[in-house]
Amino acid sequence: MTRRPPRPALLALVAALLSLLTATALTAPAAVAGEPARDTTRVGAVPAAALTEVTNFGTNPSDLRMYLYVPESVTPKPAVVVAVHWCTGSGPDMYNGTEYDTLADRYGFIVLYPSVTRSSKCFDVSSPQALRRGGGSDPVGIKSMIDWVTRTYDADTGRVFATGVSSGAMMTNVLLGDYPDVFAAGAAFSGVPFGCFATTDGSEWNSACSGGTITRTPKEWGDLVRGAYPGYTGPRPRMQIWHGTQDDVLRYPNFGEQVKQWTNVQGVSQTPTTTDTPQSGWIRTRYGGTGDRAPVEAVSLQGVGHNLYAQGMASRVLTFFGLDSSGPAPQPQPGAxxxxxxxxxxxxxxxxxxxxxxxxxxxxxxxxxxxxxxxxxxxxxxxxxxxxxxxxxxxxxxxxxxxxxxxxxxxxxxxxxxxxxxxxxxxxxxxxxxxxxxx
Structure with a gap:
């Protein structure tokens, strides 16, 4: 038999069908209610259970470096903990000097370690750019890192937290002030209030603040925080504050000034709702609530200097954050x-x-x-x-x-x-x- 040439109408129909099939193949199928999520490879995901540097993560005006730790058993829609290093330190130093990675293995959250490249290795907590939302400098770079993580791992934007030591503690205060809509809570070890280190001459150091001689009313401190993001009326992050009474670098009065600031920001009384001694030499006060997740929690360490962070404290941070109740298979508990x-x-x-x-x-x-x-x-x-x-x-x-x-x-x-x-x-x-x- 002789094959007849296809008719023009039939050719048009075949072309339309091929176009439809091609479009369907290139488009991910929509999820159907009740079906389990499909297991897909995350584009750009880093190797699991290893500290990995991420580059080209977004806007980065102060040339920060980004290090990430993702546990093997990362949970769906994981929480993110931003762990910020001290002066002269680095992201890898914070990774090695704290136990957030091992706790991430247990509970399934992701740990982000920003790292300074300027010569002092201190975070910018003093410039006008750093002390306003989207103003530039380090906070903008850290926000870009968080955005990269939430995109890549579909992280829970309602469970992003910050914690830091010394310069990292000061940056924790700054991040919570600049981005109250990003962070759920923070924990600052040996820090100062938001805005206390402010300078206008390009200097990174404010001796009056470090010496504990800057005092303000709670409202004045609170107004500094509110001024970083004018017009914001949403919820504010909870804050946990740690300080040693013998701190000779960022002196102890900064502890009380932080309490004044964050109780005012939270709109709660400066009179503690509870006071206890969770460990010998520690005095813990809670404001605006009595449980582990009070709006403000403050821990004063009697006779302890500036380098107060010690193993075990990160577990208390996670309790305050509310991250210690879910995750991968259990590991030995205290006393095991x-x-x-x-x-x-x-x-x-x-x-x-x-x-x-x-x-x-x-x-x-x-x-x-x-x-x-x-x-x-x-x-x-x-x-x-x-x-x-x-x-x-x-x-x-x-x-x-x-x-x-x-x-x-x-x-x-x-x-x-x-x-x-x-x-x-x-x-x-x-x-x-x-x-x-x-x-």
């Missing part, structure tokens, strides 16, 4: 681990032998043991684990051969260290962010 340490010291050195026992009922699969070295001690080597950093708040991460600890089982690790006269063992340990019993 025990650590015994023996020290052999000589003139300027020591070795410490550490036995870690799982006293819980589930196997530990991957561990990080956190502890704070006494002042003057520096780790020079070790066995059974990787130790970072070499001083201060140290994290010992399991070796490939001893990452699993069955219930009732133990692992033995140890380290060598130099010391300047204090050869004592660390006073406390945490396993994957939770406290261990001693002995």
């Amino acid at each position: 681990c025990r650590v015994k340490v023996s020290v052999n010291a000589w003139n300027t050195g020591l070795t410490a032998s550490v036995t870690l026992t799982n006293t819980g009922t589930t196997t530990v699969d991957g561990w990080k043991l956190g502890f704070t070295l006494p002042a003057g001690q520096t780790v020079t080597g070790g066995w059974g684990a990787t130790y970072t950093p070499s001083s201060g708040s140290v994290t010992a991460t399991n070796a490939p051969y001893n990452g699993k600890i069955a219930p009732g089982a133990s692992v033995s690790i140890g380290y060598q260290a130099n010391h300047g006269g204090n050869s004592a063992a660390p006073a406390a340990f945490t396993l994957n962010g939770t406290a261990c019993a001693a002995g």
Whole structure:
């Protein structure tokens, strides 16, 4: 048979059908009510369970660097914790010096570590640009980082939090003032109120503020915050404030000034609703509420200096944020681990032998043991684990051969260290962010 040429009308119909099929193939199907979400690969997602630098994340007027930690068991619509480093530090230093990554492994949130590139390695908390929403400098770059994370991981925009130490604590105050619609809460360790460090001469340092000599009324402090985003009438972030009474860098009066500021911003009384002592030497006051998520919570540490952050405090931050009640499979709870340490010291050195026992009922699969070295001690080597950093708040991460600890089982690790006269063992340990019993 001879094939007849197709008619023009038939050709038009075939072309229309092909066009429709092509459009359908290139368009993602709409979700149907009641169907589970489809598992798709996130474009641009970083490797899991590793600190990773992200570049080209958006507007970045002060050339910040962005580091991200995403746990393997990241939850759907995860929360985001912005962890901001101290002067002379960096994003990787904040990662190594705190336990937010191990807590992220447990609860499934994402941790974002901004990092300064200017020579001082201090965040800009003083320029007019930094102290207004969208004004420029570091806050704008950090906001771009948050936007990148929420786009890439479909993060929960109602659960974005900030925490920082020293310069990072000051930036926490600034971020909550500039972007009250972005952050749900903040936790500031050894910081100053929003606007206290303000300068107009280009200087990064305000001696009057650091010396604790700037005092204002609660309304004056509150007006500084409200002035960063004029016309905003929505809810304000909750604030947790930590300060040592012997802080000689950002002096202790800044603690009370922050309380005045954030109680005014929250519209609650400066008279505490509760006062307690969660730990020896600590006085905790709560304002506007009595529970773990009061509008303002303040913790004063008697006799403690500027470098007050210690292992275990991040868990209290998460309780205030409300992030410690959901996530991946449970890890050992406080008291489900025990650590015994023996020290052999000589003139300027020591070795410490550490036995870690799982006293819980589930196997530990991957561990990080956190502890704070006494002042003057520096780790020079070790066995059974990787130790970072070499001083201060140290994290010992399991070796490939001893990452699993069955219930009732133990692992033995140890380290060598130099010391300047204090050869004592660390006073406390945490396993994957939770406290261990001693002995």
